[in-house]
Structure formats: C-alpha cells, structure tokens
Amino acid sequence: MSEVLSQTEIDDLLSALNSGSVDANELKEEQSRKKIKVYDFRRPNKFSKDQMHTLQVIYENYARSLATYLSAQLRSPVQMEILSVEQLTYEEFIRSIPNPTILNIFSFYPLEGSAIMEINPNLGFSFLDRLLGGPGYAPAKIRALTEIEQTVIERIAQRMLDYLQEPWGTIIELEPSLERVETNPQFTQLVSPTEIMIIVSIETQMADVLGMVNICIPFLVLEPILDKLNVHYYYSSSSQKATQENIDSIRNKLRNTKVPVKVILGTTNITVKELLELNVGDVIPLERSIKNDLEVVIGQRTKFLGKPGIYDNRMSVQVSHIVEEGNEDE
CATH class of the missing domain: 2.30.330.10 (SpoA-like)
Known part of the structure; x- marks a missing residue:
C-alpha cells in the first residue's frame, strides 16, 4: 500500500476533519503509539542511509544557490528549504503530484536516462507572472501552459538545472539539459511504475506564494555512481579541488577583474x-x-x-x- 496520499485523498481527509467524522485527537494518539513499519521485500530500499545523507548535502547546497538566482531573476525574495529526500516508486511519485502540473524532463549527461524536475503549478505560474511583469500572483484556476508561457518556463527551467552542476561537481561533472516540458503526469511514463526513484522535495516561498519543487531521479540513472555517493568521498573530493589548474584560473580571473x-x-x-x-x-x-x-x-x-x-x-x-x-x- 502506498504511503503517499494523492491530492484527492488529501482533500477527503481535510473534509473529514472539518466535518468531525475523523477525530484529530485520536489520530495524534495513534501516531504516538509504537508502530511497526512494513517492509516490502519485493521492493527493498536501494539507497543506504549514507547515500541518502550525501544526496541531502548536495541538494541543500543546490537549494541555497538556486534561491539566490531566483531572487535576482524574479526581483523578489525567494526562500528554498529541503523538506525531504526519500526513495519511492515512480507510481507513488506520480500519484502524489497534482494534475496539471509543470514537469520538466531533463537528461543527466553523462549519466544515462532522464529525470524530472516538477514545479508546483501555483509556484510556476507565480514565477511566470513575475517574469512577465506582474506582481507574482497565480491564477485562481490552474490550467495548461500557453506556447509563450511554455517557452518562458523552458528558459528558466534550464537555468535552474544549470545550478545542479556545482553541487554535483565533486561527485561527477554533470551537464543537465532540458528535453521537454509536460503538464499531465499520467502521460509522462519515464520508467516502469515500480522503479525506485530518489525524490528531493524543496519547499519554495516567494512572497505569499508557497509551493514545492520536486526533483525525481531514477535509481538506474544514479546506479553507476553509487560508490561515490558517500559523505567521505564528497568532502575529500571537495578538498582536492584546489589544483594548480584551478589556482591559475582564479589568478587569471583576478588579474582581469x-x-x-x-x-x-x-x-x-x-x-x-x-x-x-x-x-x-x-x-x-x-x-x-x-x-x-x-x-x-x-x-x-x-x-x-x-x-x-x-x-x-x-x-x-x-x-x-x-x-x-x-x-x-x-
């Protein structure tokens, strides 16, 4: 059974709480009891705790850099914070996001395969409104993107993907490239429904608009570099970056400043x-x-x-x- 609720299930739960058919106090008591966690041997966890922690560090650095870029690009303060880094099946991820939404499918070259950067529609339309000269409001009713809006989203999504290069640089030199933008999750069949994915959820706030940016990477894409996804390798590689080539590059840039x-x-x-x-x-x-x-x-x-x-x-x-x-x- 999936641990991720769909948007319809979330709405039903909120309605039940408001009507009184579900008691919030009972839910709290049940949550405080010692629980047994179900482990599905047919779908074992493929990422270790150390690998998950390394991914957390990588995307915390990414969130800081991306928030700085978006604040300057949108001319409005943007705050980004990692909410969770977890592994789910592709089916669970697709069920947990709204429809329509903004799905940016991108390649992870030189790694084989594709990944997804999903931008919550409220957040995406607020970005569009700011970029097109508006105050940054989302429409009352979420709709599909127009051709002009899709072109603008493609440009800003590519710049957001470019900021993945630096935090991933100590593990592998990536060249993320946007392939296409989709709005219907049901028609986006990236991998098989049971394939394990890494889901990085980034809570993003611009003014009064709060939304999520989710990055979904299949296990098959990261499998070739799993041995490098550990904190020791990450920090030891970072300390070795001060090569003579880098020093000369920095010196030349300073001389021309x-x-x-x-x-x-x-x-x-x-x-x-x-x-x-x-x-x-x-x-x-x-x-x-x-x-x-x-x-x-x-x-x-x-x-x-x-x-x-x-x-x-x-x-x-x-x-x-x-x-x-x-x-x-x-």
Whole structure:
C-alpha cells in the first residue's frame, strides 16, 4: 500500500476533519503509539542511509544557490528549504503530484536516462507572472501552459538545472539539459511504475506564494555512481579541488577583474548660503596645498599618493608613494 496520499485523498481527509467524522485527537494518539513499519521485500530500499545523507548535502547546497538566482531573476525574495529526500516508486511519485502540473524532463549527461524536475503549478505560474511583469500572483484556476508561457518556463527551467552542476561537481561533472516540458503526469511514463526513484522535495516561498519543487531521479540513472555517493568521498573530493589548474584560473580571473580608481583633488566645507550663491566661474578654495600629493583611492581605500599632470593629452596622476596597510591617515 502506498504511503503517499494523492491530492484527492488529501482533500477527503481535510473534509473529514472539518466535518468531525475523523477525530484529530485520536489520530495524534495513534501516531504516538509504537508502530511497526512494513517492509516490502519485493521492493527493498536501494539507497543506504549514507547515500541518502550525501544526496541531502548536495541538494541543500543546490537549494541555497538556486534561491539566490531566483531572487535576482524574479526581483523578489525567494526562500528554498529541503523538506525531504526519500526513495519511492515512480507510481507513488506520480500519484502524489497534482494534475496539471509543470514537469520538466531533463537528461543527466553523462549519466544515462532522464529525470524530472516538477514545479508546483501555483509556484510556476507565480514565477511566470513575475517574469512577465506582474506582481507574482497565480491564477485562481490552474490550467495548461500557453506556447509563450511554455517557452518562458523552458528558459528558466534550464537555468535552474544549470545550478545542479556545482553541487554535483565533486561527485561527477554533470551537464543537465532540458528535453521537454509536460503538464499531465499520467502521460509522462519515464520508467516502469515500480522503479525506485530518489525524490528531493524543496519547499519554495516567494512572497505569499508557497509551493514545492520536486526533483525525481531514477535509481538506474544514479546506479553507476553509487560508490561515490558517500559523505567521505564528497568532502575529500571537495578538498582536492584546489589544483594548480584551478589556482591559475582564479589568478587569471583576478588579474582581469576591473576595479574602480579615483583621485581626490581635495575637500573643503562651505555653508548652505555659499552653496546657494555658487555660479559659473566661481572659485572654491580647497584645504589641500598645491605641494601636497593627491590621494589615489582603489575601491573604498586609499592605496597610493600621486602628483597630477598630463600624459598623452589626458589628465593623469603619477604615483609617488604607496600607502602601507594601516597608514591611510598619513
């Protein structure tokens, strides 16, 4: 018997609680009693606790990165939190999601097979509303996607999949690629109904809209890398990432990074009356002597002193002194 309730079963349970035909206190008492967990030997758990914990760590890192990206893309704070990482059959997963919904089927190259990233329709339509200039509201009645909406969803889904590369990088170099977008779970036959899947449920909130992003990966897809799905390998691989190639890459990027440079000619204080009376041609005396060097500011910190001049018909500054760390006030 499935442990996952369908949306219809959830609605029936809520109705029974509201009508009083089911007593909530009795349910709590029953839950507090010691229970025997049924184990189906025909469908044993294929992932160990250590492997499940490693997947939890990977997707916690993914949720943090993805929340930052979506907050910037949607121009609205987005919070994401891992609710659960569990293994279910494909049939149980399909029964637990609404219809219609937004199913993004993607490849997990170089691993063989496909996986699913399901976005709750309320959340998906809120994303669409923000991206198309709206306040981020979901429609009162969930419907299928239009062609324009599907194109927008495909673009943002691919960017969401791209963020899987970094957290998975210590295990395997992935290249997730969106294959298609479906809305009817019943017509999406990815694997056999009894196939074991890893289901990662990410609770996502944007403003007042709360929904789920579920990532569904078949066991067959992850089977070739099961020996790497352990916490020891994950963290030991992370510490070995600082290779000379990576160091050189970071050094080259830093060398080509542009930083703001400004030269302060001088400062002074004037009254509001003097400010209001300023006109073209007026002269403002500065508190710096013409014999003193000018401050060369890098970012927010004075790093050099220099003398003004002209070089190649442009105003320039010749560095005359390097300001040592902690001596900026000199």
